[in-house]
Amino acid sequence: MMRRFLTGLILAAAMAGANVSDLNAETRVTGGLAVAPDVTLEQTEGLETEYGTVSMGEGLRLRSILTRPDGTTGPLPAIFVTQWVSCDSVIFPDGRDTQLRLLAQQSEMVMIRIERAGTGDSEGPGCDKLDYNTEVRHYREALVQAKQHPWVDPQRVIVLGSSLGSTTAPLVAQDNDVAGVIVQGGGAVTYLERMIHFERLYVERSGAVKPEDIHPEMIQRIAFLQHYLIDQKTPGEVASDHPELAGVWGRIRGTGAENHYGRPFAWHWQAAEQNFLAAWLSLDVPVMVVFGEYEQFESRHGHRMIVDMINRKSPGAAQWLEIKQADHGLQLYPDAVSAYAYDNAATAHQLYVAPVSKWLRRVAGLRK
Template identity: 25%
Template sequence: MSGILRTSLLILFISLILSPDTYSQEMRRTGVLGAQLSPLSDSLAKASGVNINAGMVIARTVEGATADKCGLKAGDIITEINGAVIGGNNKLQKAIRKLREGDDITVKYQREGKAGTAKGKVTGKQFEKSDKFEVIYDKVPFRGGWLRSIVTKPFGKEKLPAILLIQGYTCTTVDGLSPLHPYKQLTDTLTLKGYAVMRVEKPGVGDCINTPDCFTMDILTETEAFGAAFEYMKKYSFVDSNNAFIFGHSMGGIVAPLIAEKTNIKGVIVYGTDHLPWFEYLIKMLRFQNPGFGVDYIESENDIKIYHRLLFEMLIEKKNIKQLTANPEYKRLLERDFMLDEDGMLFTRSLEFQQSLQDLNMTESWSRTRGYVLSIFGEGDFEVMDSFGHETIVDIVNTYNPGKAEYIFLPGTNHSMLLTGNMKESFEVQNKGLTVQYFSKFNFRLTDEIDKWIKKIIKN
């Protein structure tokens, strides 16, 4: 065996021994544009001569970030980033998520009717810091690549109960969240209560390297990624692996039992989720939500009749987007209610993702879930619409594993864990675009109940 090979194997051996407590920060940071952008108005598009679907206007820039360093200013209309035409939030996000710290960037823009080109280097997202607890940036190996993870823990080295957050439906980052973001308030509060808490990016999001694309992968790939993160979390020297938990929010509440049925776990907490097959959930959601968002009741019910055929063809027969949109009525509904875009995405994710959700049997998964279960429903959560799903999860678990599940009702709490009132009041907050303004009204009773339940489970 050559000396080089022996040295390489020794380095690999040492890295395996030290992992995961040799914390990783060498992953190149995702780039940030550092500009708040808004769609073009009709009047601004006409005045500037820019196609309304081929540009976005800068409302403000962040000092020291990419846009500012490139000389861009509020009022500039960005039309291209590195050759990609910018028109609407989807195209913007596609262009931005390709950027990494240190990359070259070329931005084409219009300023006061004149075209310009700005060039520079991409600045990276700042690392989170805290003087109240330790913040650890690390990476989780997954399918030959790496998932970015962030662990927060109390200072010190004692063995701690640990919680993995599994976030909701979208392919958005959980890194660098604002202090008032519900996930940040959730994880920070649990950390201050004495837990090690892990957040992990979905594949293809943020700093992740060589992982599947979140927007096109299926639910089983997403589950596999979070499962890898859960096993990695349990290996930290400061984690009590016998007291490891998952908190699944929204879609995370579907992923959580898929992991918990296959691994040793102390408990699962779910909030804002359901156990229904995806077909049934979507019918229920559309019938409940559309009138609340302004669709006439009779029109909505007529649409539901069409949806029964559409969703059967989409989820059961597994027809593709081209086949589905050949029907004008299907196309109309998919564009209105499912945000169908030019890439064939539905609710920002692929048709294959929707179809893979339909293939799940959540009743079976909950029946096989290892460990204890806490199912929490918020009174104003119009994403799950009623307490039936959360109460049924408890009934399923207790039928097959008696005494293992509990149900909690949180008054006045919406899907984002904010105190927005009952269902009707929460609808009004959403319709008026006030959700972000309610970030200061996080319901800390949620974290109190989680803490109380975990302590009881550990004690028993």
């Protein structure tokens, strides 16, 4: 009953033009959530764009951004994006191609993006105050509502997780009736292992630690991360309780006085409680995992484990794509050390976009 009611409202607004301001033939705003004064509405060649609204259980309104191929009508298969860790906007940058923009153009599908709380037009506390469980819940609620949009075929929605979104993607998809899941830049090891690996690559590739000092340095970092993530102690509490670890927090990558990689400590504590592999194995849909050979953060093993464990359960359900010489952002580099320093990058978007578009269309039942 509620779903039919909400669908009716959406259809009525679309047909009657309620709360819709036409900006041009390709971009419009609907749903009553004001566009922030400093926001430039995106326009992408070949795509119709709609700035809409999804409502969260606690009453917050978040900005939704949907694109579809120009000139299409009726419901289409859709890609629902779960985002990376940094709190920047999901709006396509003006005048610059990205993998997501090219996927939106080439996949022949709707793409659904959600601005997280406090980002862009979205209401609520800033993304830097958002905890992990709330972020996942927001995505889950947004996915349910996005399936009711008249552009979207609710039986053919595929979740796409990018970077940190690779950890949220299976949690968002779980029990949410999706057609498939694709991730890039994140695996299914425990969050503690994930962060230890971050530090391992940092001390090996950054030059911040002498090779002969890597072993004792990692012992300290592992101990600190155990107390911080598993015991759920603040960095100050860890240093107070374990004086031998004082100073370690300042050496760990991405740390601040009140945050880690721009997110509050509670966000990381909640992430460390998740059983990512169990979430993956609860799914019964096609899966694709993309890995860049020169990843600066995530392990090949963590990525590969998703494919291997799913295929052990359901042979052929998961597909692997490894892009040689690619880093976390799928830029190409001559070697792993250059990638870690972001030195001498080359762009080759189609190494990702072409095979991913092909997989998406196949899973969605479009032409190959």
